[in-house]
Amino acid sequence: MTTTQLYSEIVKKKSFLSIGLDVDLDKIPPHLLQAEDPIFEFNKAIIDATHNLAVAYKPNTAFFEAYGIKGWHSLEKTIAYINQNHPEIFTIADAKRGDIGNTSAMYAKAFLQDLNFDSVTVAPYMGKDSVEPFLAMQDKFTILLALTSNSGAFDFQTKDAGGKELYKQVLETSKTWQNSQNLMYVVGATKAEYFTEIRKIIPDSFILVPGVGAQGGSLEDVCRYGMNDKVGLLVNSSRGIIYASKGEDFAEKAREEALKMQQQMAHILG
Numbered sequence: 001m002t003t004t005q006l007y008s009e010i011v012k013k014k015s016f017l018s019i020g021l022d023v024d025l026d027k028i029p030p031h032l033l034q035a036e037d038p039i040f041e042f043n044k045a046i047i048d049a050t051h052n053l054a055v056a057y058k059p060n061t062a063f064f065e066a067y068g069i070k071g072w073h074s075l076e077k078t079i080a081y082i083n084q085n086h087p088e089i090f091t092i093a094d095a096k097r098g099d100i101g102n103t104s105a106m107y108a109k110a111f112l113q114d115l116n117f118d119s120v121t122v123a124p125y126m127g128k129d130s131v132e133p134f135l136a137m138q139d140k141f142t143i144l145l146a147l148t149s150n151s152g153a154f155d156f157q158t159k160d161a162g163g164k165e166l167y168k169q170v171l172e173t174s175k176t177w178q179n180s181q182n183l184m185y186v187v188g189a190t191k192a193e194y195f196t197e198i199r200k201i202i203p204d205s206f207i208l209v210p211g212v213g214a215q216g217g218s219l220e221d222v223c224r225y226g227m228n229d230k231v232g233l234l235v236n237s238s239r240g241i242i243y244a245s246k247g248e249d250f251a252e253k254a255r256e257e258a259l260k261m262q263q264q265m266a267h268i269l270g
Helices: 003-013 030-034 038-050 068-085 101-114 128-135 166-174 189-201 219-226 250-269
Strands: 017-021 056-059 090-097 119-122 141-147 183-187 207-209 233-237
Touching: 017 038, 017 090, 017 250, 030 038, 038 068, 038 250, 056 068, 056 233, 068 090, 090 101, 101 119, 101 128, 119 128, 128 141, 141 166, 141 189, 166 183, 166 189, 183 189, 189 207, 189 219, 207 219, 219 233, 219 250, 233 250
Parallel strands: 017 056, 017 233, 056 090, 090 119, 119 141, 141 183, 183 207, 207 233
Antiparallel strands: none
């Protein structure tokens, strides 16, 4: 998928909603635990109920890896289901990988080639040679952690490093890497006041924005400071949508919450 196609979906659906699939067996409706693959059945129901309201799904791979080989099979089935039934949806492997070059090349193969995600989240701490193997994948996107929504983000990301905050140096340096046109960035919704400065550095890039809803971020503030002329935002909600109910109506309730966000987005888009 290209960014032009992604923008087309945003316009068509009047939505820039990403739904995070963070599946915890302790939180899903109890009746699903009798299924052969509860994680996949939960995801499938959420996808079936919300695919016309969202432009992206973001499985957090930790929530699958925690269940070993069964969890990995659930992830495989989930991404295959999206790709086969809703190829217009942008898929994000929220894996937060980042290692030396040959290891990164294997991570890139795993998520972008074998599983066939459109994108993967990557940590930039190890620098250029740890990220470029992801960027080398044709027609795929690398979503770089830039300024995250957690409280610990202030431990390093906003520290002054030679007269400039570290996250700004990450943004500026990443633009010099090979195939940097394939970069997107993670910026937390709880850091909305930083978007103006961020847009000065990456005016045209898509930004994945976690932290709206359960973590207290404001959709209006994110859009006020972060939106560009091609929208340029994928705003993610996970718990607020997928765990709206623990009953048999969980998919219906998830759709209701997704619809609320989509309607807010439609209003902002005008």
